[in-house]
Amino acid sequence: MSTHYSKIYLASGSPRRKELLTQLGVDYIQIANDFDETRLLDESPLDYVERVALGKAQSALKSLDNPNQLPILSADTTVAHQGEPLGKPNDLEHAAELLLRLSGDRHTVMSSVVLAVSGGFLQKTVKTDVVFAALKQKTIEAYCQTQEPLGKAGGYAIQGIGGSLIETISGSYTNVVGLPVYETRQLLEQAKVQFALSGLG
Numbered sequence: 001m002s003t004h005y006s007k008i009y010l011a012s013g014s015p016r017r018k019e020l021l022t023q024l025g026v027d028y029i030q031i032a033n034d035f036d037e038t039r040l041l042d043e044s045p046l047d048y049v050e051r052v053a054l055g056k057a058q059s060a061l062k063s064l065d066n067p068n069q070l071p072i073l074s075a076d077t078t079v080a081h082q083g084e085p086l087g088k089p090n091d092l093e094h095a096a097e098l099l100l101r102l103s104g105d106r107h108t109v110m111s112s113v114v115l116a117v118s119g120g121f122l123q124k125t126v127k128t129d130v131v132f133a134a135l136k137q138k139t140i141e142a143y144c145q146t147q148e149p150l151g152k153a154g155g156y157a158i159q160g161i162g163g164s165l166i167e168t169i170s171g172s173y174t175n176v177v178g179l180p181v182y183e184t185r186q187l188l189e190q191a192k193v194q195f196a197l198s199g200l201g
């Protein structure tokens, strides 16, 4: 399969997404997206994560002078607990509330990835089940003191010290970190974007 695009626009400020894309061998130009993800509608976590991921791509598209030059990749990650989407904590107090809620229970991490290409949108959404250990209040406080919960959906980072709070996961690990690399690879192939393993089927 011939590749049409040697690079993409990445409409994300997430350091994890940048790292994972670099690991895939994708050449990208980072651009801003100013989509307001704090606005909640009456919707399921799945509808939320898909709407926000698409909104980020649309907002990035609008900001470009020559929008269809390169594909645009955007993503959103949310934690779904008892049918409710939990986003990033506003502060450490909020993070402690989220962690107390997740403690000793199962939740689902959903990441939705969008690739805007030649006037259309390709989208894939992935779910990973995560079981949290029962956490003592002291552990939650000490974890919050590390500042790691800030900027992370659900208030934890599986790739950091937060990984030690997790008993099991079922599904994609990179999906929890913010970019499911298997499904992202499929989208890149579909959009004919060049990366380390592109064109090999």
Ligand SMILES: Cc1cn([C@H]2C[C@H](O)[C@@H](COP(=O)(O)OP(=O)(O)OP(=O)(O)O)O2)c(=O)[nH]c1=O
Binding pocket: 011, 012, 013, 014, 015, 016, 017, 037, 056, 075, 076, 077, 078, 079, 088, 109, 151, 152, 153, 154, 156, 157, 158, 159, 162, 176, 177, 178
């Ligand atoms: C659950 C979990 C989330 N996260 C992160 C991934 C995402 O960056 C973040 C969820 O916020 P997002 O709104 O998905 O992304 P973002 O605001 O960081 O970046 P952008 O919108 O510019 O793309 O939580 C981890 O790093 N580790 C984890 O274990």
